[in-house]
Amino acid sequence: MTLSREQMAMRVARELKDGYYVNLGIGIPTLVANYIPEGIEVMFQSENGLLGMGPFPTEEQLDADLINAGKETVTTINGASIFSSADSFAMIRGGHVDFTVLGAFEVDVKGNIASWMIPGKLVKGMGGAMDLVAAAPNIIVMMTHADKYGNSKLLEQCSLPLTGAGCIKRVMTDLAFVEIDHEQGAFILKERAPGISVDEIVGKTGGKLIVPDNVPEMEF
Amino acid sequence: MTLSREQMAMRVARELKDGYYVNLGIGIPTLVANYIPEGIEVMFQSENGLLGMGPFPTEEQLDADLINAGKETVTTINGASIFSSADSFAMIRGGHVDFTVLGAFEVDVKGNIASWMIPGKLVKGMGGAMDLVAAAPNIIVMMTHADKYGNSKLLEQCSLPLTGAGCIKRVMTDLAFVEIDHEQGAFILKERAPGISVDEIVGKTGGKLIVPDNVPEMEF
Amino acid sequence: MSGFDKVVHSYEEAMQGLEDGMTVIAGGFGLCGIPENLINQIKKLGVKDLTIVSNNCGVDGFGLGVLLEDKQIKTMIASYVGENKLFEQQMLSGELEVILTPQGTLAEKMRAAGAGIPAFYTATGYGTPIGEGKEVREFNGRKYILEESIKGDFAIVKAWKADRYGNAIYRHTAQNFNPMAATAGKITVMEVEEIVEPGELDPTQVQTPGIYVDRLIQGTFEKRIEKRTVRSA
Amino acid sequence: MSGFDKVVHSYEEAMQGLEDGMTVIAGGFGLCGIPENLINQIKKLGVKDLTIVSNNCGVDGFGLGVLLEDKQIKTMIASYVGENKLFEQQMLSGELEVILTPQGTLAEKMRAAGAGIPAFYTATGYGTPIGEGKEVREFNGRKYILEESIKGDFAIVKAWKADRYGNAIYRHTAQNFNPMAATAGKITVMEVEEIVEPGELDPTQVQTPGIYVDRLIQGTFEKRIEKRTVRSA
Numbered sequence: 001m002t003l004s005r006e007q008m009a010m011r012v013a014r015e016l017k018d019g020y021y022v023n024l025g026i027g028i029p030t031l032v033a034n035y036i037p038e039g040i041e042v043m044f045q046s047e048n049g050l051l052g053m054g055p056f057p058t059e060e061q062l063d064a065d066l067i068n069a070g071k072e073t074v075t076t077i078n079g080a081s082i083f084s085s086a087d088s089f090a091m092i093r094g095g096h097v098d099f100t101v102l103g104a105f106e107v108d109v110k111g112n113i114a115s116w117m118i119p120g121k122l123v124k125g126m127g128g129a130m131d132l133v134a135a136a137p138n139i140i141v142m143m144t145h146a147d148k149y150g151n152s153k154l155l156e157q158c159s160l161p162l163t164g165a166g167c168i169k170r171v172m173t174d175l176a177f178v179e180i181d182h183e184q185g186a187f188i189l190k191e192r193a194p195g196i197s198v199d200e201i202v203g204k205t206g207g208k209l210i211v212p213d214n215v216p217e218m219e220f
Numbered sequence: 221m222t223l224s225r226e227q228m229a230m231r232v233a234r235e236l237k238d239g240y241y242v243n244l245g246i247g248i249p250t251l252v253a254n255y256i257p258e259g260i261e262v263m264f265q266s267e268n269g270l271l272g273m274g275p276f277p278t279e280e281q282l283d284a285d286l287i288n289a290g291k292e293t294v295t296t297i298n299g300a301s302i303f304s305s306a307d308s309f310a311m312i313r314g315g316h317v318d319f320t321v322l323g324a325f326e327v328d329v330k331g332n333i334a335s336w337m338i339p340g341k342l343v344k345g346m347g348g349a350m351d352l353v354a355a356a357p358n359i360i361v362m363m364t365h366a367d368k369y370g371n372s373k374l375l376e377q378c379s380l381p382l383t384g385a386g387c388i389k390r391v392m393t394d395l396a397f398v399e400i401d402h403e404q405g406a407f408i409l410k411e412r413a414p415g416i417s418v419d420e421i422v423g424k425t426g427g428k429l430i431v432p433d434n435v436p437e438m439e440f
Numbered sequence: 441m442s443g444f445d446k447v448v449h450s451y452e453e454a455m456q457g458l459e460d461g462m463t464v465i466a467g468g469f470g471l472c473g474i475p476e477n478l479i480n481q482i483k484k485l486g487v488k489d490l491t492i493v494s495n496n497c498g499v500d501g502f503g504l505g506v507l508l509e510d511k512q513i514k515t516m517i518a519s520y521v522g523e524n525k526l527f528e529q530q531m532l533s534g535e536l537e538v539i540l541t542p543q544g545t546l547a548e549k550m551r552a553a554g555a556g557i558p559a560f561y562t563a564t565g566y567g568t569p570i571g572e573g574k575e576v577r578e579f580n581g582r583k584y585i586l587e588e589s590i591k592g593d594f595a596i597v598k599a600w601k602a603d604r605y606g607n608a609i610y611r612h613t614a615q616n617f618n619p620m621a622a623t624a625g626k627i628t629v630m631e632v633e634e635i636v637e638p639g640e641l642d643p644t645q646v647q648t649p650g651i652y653v654d655r656l657i658q659g660t661f662e663k664r665i666e667k668r669t670v671r672s673a
Numbered sequence: 674m675s676g677f678d679k680v681v682h683s684y685e686e687a688m689q690g691l692e693d694g695m696t697v698i699a700g701g702f703g704l705c706g707i708p709e710n711l712i713n714q715i716k717k718l719g720v721k722d723l724t725i726v727s728n729n730c731g732v733d734g735f736g737l738g739v740l741l742e743d744k745q746i747k748t749m750i751a752s753y754v755g756e757n758k759l760f761e762q763q764m765l766s767g768e769l770e771v772i773l774t775p776q777g778t779l780a781e782k783m784r785a786a787g788a789g790i791p792a793f794y795t796a797t798g799y800g801t802p803i804g805e806g807k808e809v810r811e812f813n814g815r816k817y818i819l820e821e822s823i824k825g826d827f828a829i830v831k832a833w834k835a836d837r838y839g840n841a842i843y844r845h846t847a848q849n850f851n852p853m854a855a856t857a858g859k860i861t862v863m864e865v866e867e868i869v870e871p872g873e874l875d876p877t878q879v880q881t882p883g884i885y886v887d888r889l890i891q892g893t894f895e896k897r898i899e900k901r902t903v904r905s906a
Binding site for chain 4: 285348
Binding site: 046048049050055056057058059060062063064065066067068070071072073074076083084085086088089090092093112117122123124125126127128129130131134135161162163164165166 | 472620663
């Protein structure tokens with residue numbers, strides 16, 4: 001069965017390591033925060049200028065001056081720091097954030113990502129996504145393997161305007177966990193969702209897909 | 221008579237305006253701080269990261285962590301701010317300091333300045349001087365008109381390696397107050413020291429010097 | 441009174457000199473830390489053909505969104521827009537030009553303007569529509585694009601507290617774009633919740649030195665929350 | 674213990690991994706805010722052929738000057754040097770290469786390295802020996818030169834207080850180059866006068882977020898004064 005958003009988040013969360021500074025994109029990626037493995041601590045960076053983001057505030061804690069990049073009211077944890085947008089993106093652009101999770105419309109075998117603009121539809125802007133994908137040494141894209149019409153989102157070449165070129169190495173979908181080998185120009189199937197066959201994944205992957213001899217099922 | 225260093229500082233200080241943020245170079249320029257005209261306030265910037273430098277500390281106030289760009293122990297005034305070297309030079313480079321006074325070995329009719337290096341002698345470095353001359357919209361060079369051998373320091377073309385190209389517009393010497401017209405490639409004699417003749421200044425100026433009809437004597 | 445006293449006593453005075461066609465850089469992220477009253481004063485002035493540089497353009501009826509009502513904005517430079525209907529309408533009709541700029545690049549463009557750096561290289565946007573027409577250069581095997589700084593005729597910023605000299609501190613994440621915006625205006629106008637006397641702020645903790653501030657005014661703020669998210673205690 | 678706890682308990686541990694030929698970026702201005710004990714540890718390690726990036730090179734017998742005694746420095750990148758005899762001797766004999774860099778450019782090179790900006794344009798040094806061999810470009814009628822960022826294998830910095838996570842604040846002008854240096858090291862080692870618990874520092878007032886700090890150690894400091902200038906009370 002295809003993975004739920006929660007299961008996708010759960011699997012991504014297993015990549016977290018103790019002491020990681022983490023930036024979670026708006027939308028599905030935020031779910032990752034709910035599945036931090038036991039025994040490890042991570043700290044969340046919010047690109048509007050906060051490192052050490054805490055949970056939503058109680059009514060009493062609510063403060064208009066303390067929000068995250070999704071413009072939601074939040075809190076800070078002990079050991080947090082707050083800084084300007086320039087300093088925040090210096091931190092991001094400089095590659096200091098250990099782990100980033102973002103959504104996307106498409107990725108391709110060269111590690112290109114398209115996530116911000118669909119021509120003909122209203123374009124709201126890239127926000128911090130272009131900075132994040134260009135800078136993150138360790139980034140995972142979270143998205144469904146195919147769109148609602150069954151068209152693959154893992155392509156030989158992105159069809160939409162790019163958010164970043166050659167920067168994605170790992171993709172978590174509702175069907176599989178996939179790595180990208182930029183040199184070979186291919187996706188590599190690393191793990192599949194429980195009960196999902198390699199054939200189904202092959203069928204729903206638009207770009208070249210390398211299938212190793214052993215593709216383990218994820219366990220939840 | 222040639223001006224004393226104190227008189228040179230006194231004359232330069234008359235260019236100060238109320239509310240000026242001022243950077244005084246190490247050496248003679250620091251004397252300017254002693255002659256702030258009555259009724260105005262200026263604030264001193266020290267490029268190691270201090271805006272609002274106060275006087276030297278008393279024995280009781282002495283603090284190794286509070287120094288100026290000359291590495292002297294100082295104090296802060298009310299309304300001071302302290303920041304990093306990057307922020308300090310952002311302030312300088314961005315042209316936010318209103319008034320800068322620096323020493324020099326030579327200046328020329330194109331506004332070039334040489335102040336940091338004499339080939340064959342030990343070179344200690346430019347410190348912040350190159351940043352200051354490149355950035356200051358309003359800078360006055362303070363130096364003797366000629367060296368101890370009588371060689372002019374106001375030249376057609378600097379002979380020493382430059383600190384900055386085309387950035388100096390005003391020079392205060394022990395003989396005269398001189399402006400530089402970069403377009404014309406000439407010094408313009410604006411004021412002369414009391415008792416110093418135009419002829420003497422002409423004789424001691426290496427580069428083209430324009431002498432207006434009326435060159436007033438400075439008054440002290 | 442000291443030449444360093446930046447305090448003005450009316451919003452008219454605060455925004456004096458703003459003219460049609462000028463570029464205004466505004467601090468704030470979403471509706472957080474925005475110079476609410478300075479924006480309202482721009483609306484009141486009715487100046488047109490403005491270029492506004494800000495991460496977002498407010499919402500309908502609040503923040504920079506109010507400048508859309510009388511079509512005062514000609515060009516918007518932002519990273520994320522369209523939280524408001526008017527914005528969408530004017531963009532689609534071509535009345536409003538939008539120059540989308542990655543958030544980090546936008547912040548750095550403001551900082552660069554204030555810091556006397558005319559241009560810098562960044563990997564952000566390389567290979568995307570944002571990089572089109574921009575110089576590409578390789579450093580250490582990686583491709584970067586050249587981005588130029590962005591200066592404003594005016595910068596409008598919101599801080600928490602400032603002393604009369606304009607030395608300011610920000611509250612929580614209301615800092616965001618404000619410190620860079622403050623450095624990037626030919627005339628920088630700051631509004632704050634509280635004005636204190638020089639000496640009351642610790643020099644080391646000042647986030648915007650007063651040298652960047654030309655006019656300072658104390659205001660009252662609605663501080664509207666865009667996404668109110670709470671948990672039970 | 675939390676993965677964010679950066680505290681180490683010996684200077685051996687603090688500088689572990691430093692090898693011959695590495696580049697070390699050091700905070701401090703003159704003798705103010707220098708990582709005294711980390712420098713002494715580098716001397717103790719005896720590593721050679723170092724490239725040291727710091728505004729100055731200490732004095733004879735103190736600060737970075739101690740690294741000259743056993744000729745550990747191969748290249749010095751600084752804006753102002755030669756306050757020490759050994760430095761002069763080694764420079765004149767050719768044992769020590771010196772790359773003079775304008776102070777503001779040096780600070781910005783460190784910041785750029787930490788901020789993922791490989792290069793930037795500055796007017797500083799244009800038309801001077803510093804500009805030779807560097808690209809010149811005109812923006813808005815003015816000439817600028819291209820300067821590249823500078824990254825260290827190690828960065829050694831001195832702060833006043835830090836919490837265990839490495840969130841740090843600096844004291845007075847001992848801040849100077851330290852915040853930029855902290856961002857520019859592959860491994861950043863910070864020594865402080867006092868380590869406190871996370872939560873004790875106001876998040877808004879943190880000057881170096883802990884994300885930049887890999888190792889943190891509490892030390893005792895001589896804090897030698899280079900030019901003791903006092904006035905009568």
